[in-house]
Amino acid sequence: MKKLFSLMLAAAMLLMLAAAPAMADGAEINMFISSPEYADAVNELIAAYKEVAPDVTINYETTQNDYPTLLKTRINAGMTPDIFSTTSGKEIGDYIEYSYNFAAEPAAAAMDPAVTNMMKYGDGEVHGFALKGNYFGVVYNKAIFEEVGIEFPKTLNEFEKACEAIAAAGYQPVTTGFAEWWVFKHVAQHFMSAACEDPAAMIAAFQAGEAHIKDYPVLYDNFFRFIDLAVKYGDSKPLETDLAGEDSALGVGKAAMMLGQGAWVEADLLAIDDTLQIGFAGYPVTDDPAQSQVIGGSDQALRINKDSANLQAVLDFVNWWYTSEYGQSWFCDVAGVIPPVSGAKVADMQIIKQGAEHVAAEGSGALAICYSSDSFNQAMGEAIQAYIGGSLTKDECCAQIEAKWVELDGSGV
Amino acid sequence: MKRKAMSRTERKALADTLVFTLPAVVMVILAMYIPFVMSGYYSLTEWNGISRNPVFIGLENFKTIFSSGSPEFIRALIFTFKYSALFILFSNVLALALAVALTQRFRLANFLRGVFFVPYIMSMTIVGFIWKFIFTQGFEKLYEITGWGFWNYSWLGDGGLAFYSLVLVGVWQSLGFYIVLYIAGLQAIPTDILEAASIDGASAGKRFFSVVLPMLGPSITTCIFMSLTNSLKVFDIILALTKGGPGGATYSATLDIYREAFQNNNYGLGSAKAIVFFVIVLVLTQVVLRFFESREVEQ
Numbered sequence: 001m002k003k004l005f006s007l008m009l010a011a012a013m014l015l016m017l018a019a020a021p022a023m024a025d026g027a028e029i030n031m032f033i034s035s036p037e038y039a040d041a042v043n044e045l046i047a048a049y050k051e052v053a054p055d056v057t058i059n060y061e062t063t064q065n066d067y068p069t070l071l072k073t074r075i076n077a078g079m080t081p082d083i084f085s086t087t088s089g090k091e092i093g094d095y096i097e098y099s100y101n102f103a104a105e106p107a108a109a110a111m112d113p114a115v116t117n118m119m120k121y122g123d124g125e126v127h128g129f130a131l132k133g134n135y136f137g138v139v140y141n142k143a144i145f146e147e148v149g150i151e152f153p154k155t156l157n158e159f160e161k162a163c164e165a166i167a168a169a170g171y172q173p174v175t176t177g178f179a180e181w182w183v184f185k186h187v188a189q190h191f192m193s194a195a196c197e198d199p200a201a202m203i204a205a206f207q208a209g210e211a212h213i214k215d216y217p218v219l220y221d222n223f224f225r226f227i228d229l230a231v232k233y234g235d236s237k238p239l240e241t242d243l244a245g246e247d248s249a250l251g252v253g254k255a256a257m258m259l260g261q262g263a264w265v266e267a268d269l270l271a272i273d274d275t276l277q278i279g280f281a282g283y284p285v286t287d288d289p290a291q292s293q294v295i296g297g298s299d300q301a302l303r304i305n306k307d308s309a310n311l312q313a314v315l316d317f318v319n320w321w322y323t324s325e326y327g328q329s330w331f332c333d334v335a336g337v338i339p340p341v342s343g344a345k346v347a348d349m350q351i352i353k354q355g356a357e358h359v360a361a362e363g364s365g366a367l368a369i370c371y372s373s374d375s376f377n378q379a380m381g382e383a384i385q386a387y388i389g390g391s392l393t394k395d396e397c398c399a400q401i402e403a404k405w406v407e408l409d410g411s412g413v
Numbered sequence: 414m415k416r417k418a419m420s421r422t423e424r425k426a427l428a429d430t431l432v433f434t435l436p437a438v439v440m441v442i443l444a445m446y447i448p449f450v451m452s453g454y455y456s457l458t459e460w461n462g463i464s465r466n467p468v469f470i471g472l473e474n475f476k477t478i479f480s481s482g483s484p485e486f487i488r489a490l491i492f493t494f495k496y497s498a499l500f501i502l503f504s505n506v507l508a509l510a511l512a513v514a515l516t517q518r519f520r521l522a523n524f525l526r527g528v529f530f531v532p533y534i535m536s537m538t539i540v541g542f543i544w545k546f547i548f549t550q551g552f553e554k555l556y557e558i559t560g561w562g563f564w565n566y567s568w569l570g571d572g573g574l575a576f577y578s579l580v581l582v583g584v585w586q587s588l589g590f591y592i593v594l595y596i597a598g599l600q601a602i603p604t605d606i607l608e609a610a611s612i613d614g615a616s617a618g619k620r621f622f623s624v625v626l627p628m629l630g631p632s633i634t635t636c637i638f639m640s641l642t643n644s645l646k647v648f649d650i651i652l653a654l655t656k657g658g659p660g661g662a663t664y665s666a667t668l669d670i671y672r673e674a675f676q677n678n679n680y681g682l683g684s685a686k687a688i689v690f691f692v693i694v695l696v697l698t699q700v701v702l703r704f705f706e707s708r709e710v711e712q
Contacts, residue, residue, distance in 0.1 A: 239659035240570030386660025
C-alpha cells in the first residue's frame with residue numbers, strides 16, 4: 001500500500017513538472033486577453049515591437065468563449081497573465097488586488113479622457129487601458145430611410161411614426177437581437193444616461209436599494225414603450241433573433257434599424273453587402289431631440305498584473321503602444337478601431353466617422369453599462385426577455401431588476 | 414487466518430493491474446476527487462472566485478439555499494426534474510422500440526443501427542449548433558414550403574416550447590446509445606425460451622410483454638440509470654441552444670450552478686449549490702437503482 005502511494009505521488013509530481021513553463025532568457029510578457037477579432041492586428045503590433053525590443057518575448061493568447069472563467073482559473077492557479085482583460089467601470093474594482101496603477105506612466109497621459117474615466121479607481125488611480133474606443137447607437141440603412149422619405153427619428157413619437165411609415169413601405173422597421181442578453185444593456189444605457197443628471201449616482205442608488213425604476217419616467221415609461229415598439233415592429237420571433245440574425249436582417253436590406261449594436265458590426269454588415277449605406281445615430285429616448293445621443297467610451301479594459309515578474313518590460317511595451325508613432329497609428333491603420341488615445345487619426349469607417357461627428361456635435365451619453373457589473377447586466381437582460389415573453393409583467397420585471405441590482409452589485413458582494 | 418505468500422504469477426497479475434490502472438487513478442484523483450474536496454471547502458466560504466482570500470463563513474451558504482434566498486435554484490431544480498422525467502421516458506421507450514425493430518432481420522438493419530448511433534458520437538455543442546440552425550433557419554424554410562403553422566412557432570424563443578425543443582434534441586442525440594444497450598440485451602435472451610413460448614401458443618405481443626420485457630431487466634436498469642444521471646447533469650446542450658433563455662426559462666441545475674459561480678461571482682454559494690445537487694443526484698440515483706434492481710427476474 002505504501003509503495004502504491006509513493007508511486008502515485010511520484011506520478012503526480014512528474015505531471016506537475018511537465019506542466020511548469022520553460023524559462024526563457026529575455027523578459028517574457030504573457031498577454032491573455034479577450035477580443036479575438038483583433039488577433040491579426042495584435043500579432044502585427046507584437047511583431048513591430050520585436051524590432052524595438054528584440055529580447056522581449058510576448059506570448060499572446062486570446063479567446064472569446066468564456067474568457068472570464070478561463071481568466072479566473074489562471075488567477076487561482078497562480079498564473080495571473082501579465083496583461084489581461086476585464087470590463088471597465090465596475091469590474092475595475094473586482095480585480096483590484098491584481099492590477100497595477102499606472103497613473104504616472106506616459107501611457108495614462110496619452111489616453112483619451114473619456115476612456116480614462118472608465119478605468120479610474122479610488123483617488124485618481126488608473127487601472128486599465130483600452131484596445132479600442134467604442135461607439136454605441138442605432139445602426140440603420142440610409143437607403144431605406146431615403147426611399148421612405150423620412151429623417152432618422154430623434155424622439156420616441158418620431159420613432160413610432162417612422163416605424164409605421166417603414167412598415168407601410170414593406171420593410172421590417174427594426175431588428176432587435178433580443179435573444180442576446182447584452183443587447184439590452186446596450187439599449188438601456190441610452191435611457192439610463194437620459195434618465196437624470198448623474199446616471200452614475202442613480203445607479204449607485206439602485207445598487208444600494210434606495211431607488212426605484214418607477215421614479216424615473218425615462219426608464220419606467222419611455223424605455224418600456226421603446227421595447228414594446230421594438231417588439232411590435234421587430235423580428236417575427238424576437239427572443240430567437242441573435243446578433244447573426246440582426247446582421248443578416250440589416251445586411252440584406254430587409255430591416256431598416258438595428259438595436260443594441262455599435263461600431264463592431266460594420267465589417268460584418270459590409271461582408272454581406274459592401275454597398276450598404278450605413279447610418280449611425282443615438283437612440284430616441286424622450287421627447288427632446290437633444291437627448292438622443294451616441295455613447296462613446298471603452299467598455300473593455302486591459303489590465304497590468306501588479307505582481308508581474310517583468311513589470312518594467314510590460315510597462316515599456318504599453319507605453320510604446322500608447323505613445324510611439326507606430327503604436328498610435330496602429331489603432332486606425334492596422335486594427336481599424338476607434339483610437340483610445342487623444343489626437344490620433346480616425347479610421348475611415350462609416351459608423352466610426354458618424355459616431356465621432358455625433359459626439360463632436362452633440363456630446364456623448366454616459367457609458368452607463370459600466371456602472372453595473374456584467375453579472376447584473378445579464379440578469380437585467382433575462383428579466384426583460386421574460387417581460388417580452390410575457391412571463392413577467394412590467395412591474396414584476398422592474399421589481400426583479402431592482403432586486404438583482406442590490407443582490408449582484410450591492411455592497412454585499 | 415494465515416496469509417498465503419503470493420505466487421509469482423499472482424504477483425505479476427497484481428503488478429499488471431496496478432501499472433495499468435495507475436494513470437487512470439491518478440487522473441481521476443487529480444481531475445475529480447481533489448476538485449470535489451476543494452469545492453467542499455469553498456462551499457463553506459464567501460468568495461467571488463477572484464480575490465486571494467476566501468472568507469470562511471461556515472454553513473452560511475447552505476442556510477441561504479435552504480432558507481429563502483434561492484428561488485432560481487429551486488426553479489432550476491424543477492426544470493431539471495421535468496427534463497429528466499421526459500428524457501428518461503422518451504429515450505427509453507423509443508430506444509427499446511427501435512432496438513426491437515433493428516433486431517429483426519431485414520436488409521438495412523445494420524446500416525440503420527449506424528445511422529442512429531452517429532448523433533451520439535458528435536459533441537453536444539455541435540449538436541446544439543446544428544439544431545439551433547434547424548430550429549431557426551430550417552423550420553422557417555419548411556414553413557414557407559408547407560405553410561403549416563407549427564413550423565413558424567418560436568421553438569427556442571418561447572419559454573415553454575424551448576423546454577420541449579431541448580428534450581427533443583437531447584433524446585435525438587443520445588438515442589443511439591440506449592439502442593445499442595437494448596440491442597445487446599435483446600440478443601442475450603436465449604432463443605429457446607422464446608421458442609417455448611411460441612409452442613405454448615403465445616402471440617407476438619404476449620411474448621414481448623411476458624417474456625422479452627422481464628428478461629430485459631438488467632438492460633432496463635442500466636438504461637434507466639444512465640439516462641437518469643445523464644439527464645440530471647444536462648448542461649452543454651442548453652448552453653449551445655438557449656443559454657438558459659429566453660428570460661431564464663431554461664436554466665438547469667448545473668447551468669444555475671455555473672451562473673452562480675462564474676457569472677454572478679459567487680463561487681462559494683455556487684459550490685454549496687453543487688454540493689446540495691450532488692447529494693440530491695446521489696440519493697435519487699440510488700433509490701431508482703435499488704427499485705429497478707429489486708424488480709429484475711432471475712435469468
